[in-house]
Amino acid sequence: MSKIEIEGLYKIFGPRAKTQAMPLVKKGKSKAEILKQTGCTVGINDASFQIEKGEIFVIMGLSGSGKSTVIRCLNRLIEPTSGSVKIDGENIVNLPPEKLREVRRKKMGMVFQKFGLLPHRSVIDNVAFGLEIQGLDKNTRLEKAREAIDLVGLQGYEESMTQALSGGMQQRVGLARALANDPEILLMDEAFSALDPLIRVGLQNELLELQARMHKTIVFITHDLDEALKLGDRIAIMKDGEVIQIGTPEEILTEPANEYVRSFVENVDRSKVITAGTVMEKPYALAVNDDGPHLVTRKMKQTGHSTIFAVDRERNFLGYVSIDDSIELTKKVPLAEDDQAKRNIRGIIRTDVATCSPETSLNDLLNSAANSKMPIVVTDENGKFKGIVSHVALISGIAGDETSETEVCS
Ligand SMILES: Nc1ncnc2c1ncn2[C@@H]1O[C@H](COP(=O)(O)OP(=O)(O)OP(=O)(O)O)[C@@H](O)[C@H]1O
Numbered sequence: 224m225s226k227i228e229i230e231g232l233y234k235i236f237g238p239r240a241k242t243q244a245m246p247l248v249k250k251g252k253s254k255a256e257i258l259k260q261t262g263c264t265v266g267i268n269d270a271s272f273q274i275e276k277g278e279i280f281v282i283m284g285l286s287g288s289g290k291s292t293v294i295r296c297l298n299r300l301i302e303p304t305s306g307s308v309k310i311d312g313e314n315i316v317n318l319p320p321e322k323l324r325e326v327r328r329k330k331m332g333m334v335f336q337k338f339g340l341l342p343h344r345s346v347i348d349n350v351a352f353g354l355e356i357q358g359l360d361k362n363t364r365l366e367k368a369r370e371a372i373d374l375v376g377l378q379g380y381e382e383s384m385t386q387a388l389s390g391g392m393q394q395r396v397g398l399a400r401a402l403a404n405d406p407e408i409l410l411m412d413e414a415f416s417a418l419d420p421l422i423r424v425g426l427q428n429e430l431l432e433l434q435a436r437m438h439k440t441i442v443f444i445t446h447d448l449d450e451a452l453k454l455g456d457r458i459a460i461m462k463d464g465e466v467i468q469i470g471t472p473e474e475i476l477t478e479p480a481n482e483y484v485r486s487f488v489e490n491v492d493r494s495k496v497i498t499a500g501t502v503m504e505k506p507y508a509l510a511v512n513d514d515g516p517h518l519v520t521r522k523m524k525q526t527g528h529s530t531i532f533a534v535d536r537e538r539n540f541l542g543y544v545s546i547d548d549s550i551e552l553t554k555k556v557p558l559a560e561d562d563q564a565k566r567n568i569r570g571i572i573r574t575d576v577a578t579c580s581p582e583t584s585l586n587d588l589l590n591s592a593a594n595s596k597m598p599i600v601v602t603d604e605n606g607k608f609k610g611i612v613s614h615v616a617l618i619s620g621i622a623g624d625e626t627s628e629t630e631v632c633s
């Protein structure tokens with residue numbers, strides 16, 4: 224796993240990039256103005272960000288916004304005009320050619336939109352091709368290529384000619400070729416964009432499964448927001464060579480930095496991305512299992528509720544108590560005993576209530592919500608009570624209703 228740090232990165236295309244265009248860029252002139260005045264195209268305009276070890280970092284933006292230029296500066300297929308690109312602390316912008324080749328070979332694999340395969344050679348030859356260039360002996364090459372072919376699920380196709388394969392399978396070959404060397408960084412430029420939607424979704428799922436095992440640092444470019452939201456641990460949004468916003472899928476959806484980002488995300492299916500942890504609220508009160516029925520009944524009556532959620536003293540979630548059960552119990556228990564906590568509500572706690580984790584998507588809560596009038600209870604991995612998702616919070620979370628009052632519980 225490798226960390227990538229990009230600092231003050233610029234790429235201007237054109238013969239007068241440094242002398243004429245850069246001063247104008249630094250003055251804040253627009254991409255269009257600079258093109259008109261100098262004939263130079265601004266590819267990247269002062270990008271600074273870090274890509275963490277083991278994350279899938281998605282870069283998205285409209286055509287021409289600079290995505291491919293950024294990813295190609297990471298392995299210097301394009302030379303930056305200025306700025307630095309550090310990989311595990313080493314600035315690759317200054318590396319002499321042979322050192323750069325070594326970093327590319329050892330640390331990086333690249334997958335392109337057009338698969339870039341050799342059409343008249345077999346799958347295994349294609350996958351082993353990069354290893355051949357590195358001068359590995361034949362047996363090692365074939366062994367590594369077979370491992371990569373297994374990884375992407377192409378066992379049995381080793382000897383097939385790549386041109387005879389479907390687009391989805393060809394792209395698996397491309398992925399296997401990038402993985403053959405076990406690189407720490409995987410650069411994927413629109414890798415799935417040429418595929419049919421169903422095949423594309425399948426490969427997205429496989430990439431996520433692979434990543435759960437491999438923990439590579441993946442830079443993934445797409446202009447498809449659904450793909451970005453699905454794959455990205457974080458997403459960078461670019462416009463005219465500038466990085467406009469970087470955030471988790473939820474942050475991009477719930478706090479778009481400006482109108483441009485907002486217009487990107489307005490038609491997205493929020494229910495798949497927004498989670499219970501984001502929309503959960505504090506309940507009006509909680510009952511503790513040691514509470515007596517008089518106290519618990521009073522809590523409900525005072526606030527006009529007919530149920531109350533119950534926890535133990537460590538805030539482990541137990542279930543809920545209904546007002547009818549609680550009143551019934553008060554009849555059997557003198558108030559004095561209630562106060563001394565001799566009798567408590569343990570025997571009347573009901574458990575027919577849905578729970579979820581803070582990471583559960585709102586989409587996955589819809590079924591539970593449809594089957595019960597009760598809010599859904601959010602618990603952490605140890606079963607501790609975190610908050611509740613009411614039907615109103617669920618619906619306004621999905622609708623993106625900014626006026627709804629959602630309060631995150633501690
Ligand atoms: N070799 C080049 N020479 C001149 N201009 C270039 C070159 N490569 C890219 N550009 C320009 O730089 C800008 C960014 O291009 P880039 O290819 O990075 O965009 P992109 O976001 O990858 O777009 P797409 O979604 O179409 O792939 C564009 O205005 C493009 O025209």
Ligand SMILES: [Mg+2]
Pocket residue numbers: 290291292
């Ligand atoms: Mg591109």
